[in-house]
Amino acid sequence: MPQDDNALGRFLRDRRTRLDPASFGFDTGRRRTPGLRREEVAQRANISPTWYTWLEQGRGGAPSTDVIERIARGLMLTEPEREHLHVLAFGHPPEASYRAEDHVTPRLQRVLDGIPQGPAIIINATWDVLAWNRAAARLLTDYAALPKPQRNVLRLVFSRAGQQSNTSDWLSVCRYLVGTFRASVARAGASQDVTQLVEELSALSPVFRDLWAENAVTAHGDGIKRLHHAVLGLIEMEFSTFTVEGRADLTLLVYSPATPETAARIRDHLARD
Numbered sequence: 311m312p313q314d315d316n317a318l319g320r321f322l323r324d325r326r327t328r329l330d331p332a333s334f335g336f337d338t339g340r341r342r343t344p345g346l347r348r349e350e351v352a353q354r355a356n357i358s359p360t361w362y363t364w365l366e367q368g369r370g371g372a373p374s375t376d377v378i379e380r381i382a383r384g385l386m387l388t389e390p391e392r393e394h395l396h397v398l399a400f401g402h403p404p405e406a407s408y409r410a411e412d413h414v415t416p417r418l419q420r421v422l423d424g425i426p427q428g429p430a431i432i433i434n435a436t437w438d439v440l441a442w443n444r445a446a447a448r449l450l451t452d453y454a455a456l457p458k459p460q461r462n463v464l465r466l467v468f469s470r471a472g473q474q475s476n477t478s479d480w481l482s483v484c485r486y487l488v489g490t491f492r493a494s495v496a497r498a499g500a501s502q503d504v505t506q507l508v509e510e511l512s513a514l515s516p517v518f519r520d521l522w523a524e525n526a527v528t529a530h531g532d533g534i535k536r537l538h539h540a541v542l543g544l545i546e547m548e549f550s551t552f553t554v555e556g557r558a559d560l561t562l563l564v565y566s567p568a569t570p571e572t573a574a575r576i577r578d579h580l581a582r583d
Contacts, residue, residue: 316368318398323366325385326351354384373399412458414441418554421562422446427577428566429547435495435559436504437463448580449539449565464491464507468515479536481517488521489528494561496527534568542579545572 327345332338336350346354352362357377364370365381373381378399382392396404414432422430422443429446431439431453439461442453453461460466467487495504512519532550539545546568554560567573 316366318395319366319368321395321398322351322381322385325387325391326366329385351381351384355380356384357381375400375404379404412438412440414560418560425564427573427580428564430562430564432554433463433561433563435497436507437491437494439463440560445576445580446565449537449542449545449576462507463487464511464518468511468518483535484517485521485524485526486528488518488524489526492522492525493527493529535565542575545575547572 326348327343329346331341331346331350334346334350334354336346341347348363348366349359352359355362355377357380361370361377362381365373375396378395382395385391387395393403396402418432419441422432422441425443425445427445429443429449431442431446431450433439438458439451439453442450447453451466464487467484508522512522532548535547535549537545537547547565548568549563549565552562552564554562567576
């Protein structure tokens with residue numbers, strides 16, 4: 311590989327020279343260049359100094375995924391830097407590695423709270439509802455009143471009493487949800503984490519068991535959802551879904567009134583304490 315085309319080597323060298331040797335317990339004596347030495351990075355990554363030097367110089371052939379991961383840890387790369395390293399080395403981001411978390415950042419919560427008239431929620435790869443705004447609590451579900459294990463979209467749909475009568479075209483909605491759920495957990499690398507949930511739902515709901523056996527896959531997108539609200543009656547809501555940047559396991563769902571008449575009814579309802 312010509313030196314001028316060695317984007318991987320330049321990135322490694324740049325990250326290496328930005329690190330403080332003293333922070334890693336290395337001697338800070340006479341050094342001709344800032345940052346860690348190549349052999350120090352190799353030591354931290356548990357690889358050959360010669361092999362690491364060749365990588366920076368654009369020689370030695372393609373590295374393995376394991377080597378790139380070791381180097382990423384050795385250089386203490388951030389998650390975006392790690393993804394960029396994989397893109398430079400292999401031409402694509404790393405495989406998804408699911409991290410089960412039960413909260414969102416205050417910034418993401420403020421995004422939800424900034425949507426006053428439409429329900430908005432954030433779910434993780436296993437479709438636990440991690441955060442919601444006031445409109446979601448008033449129009450969809452009072453999530454705060456539920457134990458954490460029950461704040462799950464699929465558990466609410468397939469096991470809560472009365473859920474079937476609250477949603478128009480219930481079976482079509484269920485088929486869409488199950489297909490989308492299957493795609494979500496695969497994209498986030500969480501397939502192994504849903505085994506217990508799938509077994510639980512299959513035992514609770516023959517409908518879920520049959521739909522899961524279909525192995526259908528559906529993409530998150532947008533559409534219209536018809537809900538039977540206890541106070542407002544039938545309401546039509548448009549929904550859109552967004553993946554949270556840098557977090558393939560988190561999805562933002564935003565609902566908006568489908569008609570001006572529905573918007574006015576919702577606005578009046580939300581105005582009441």
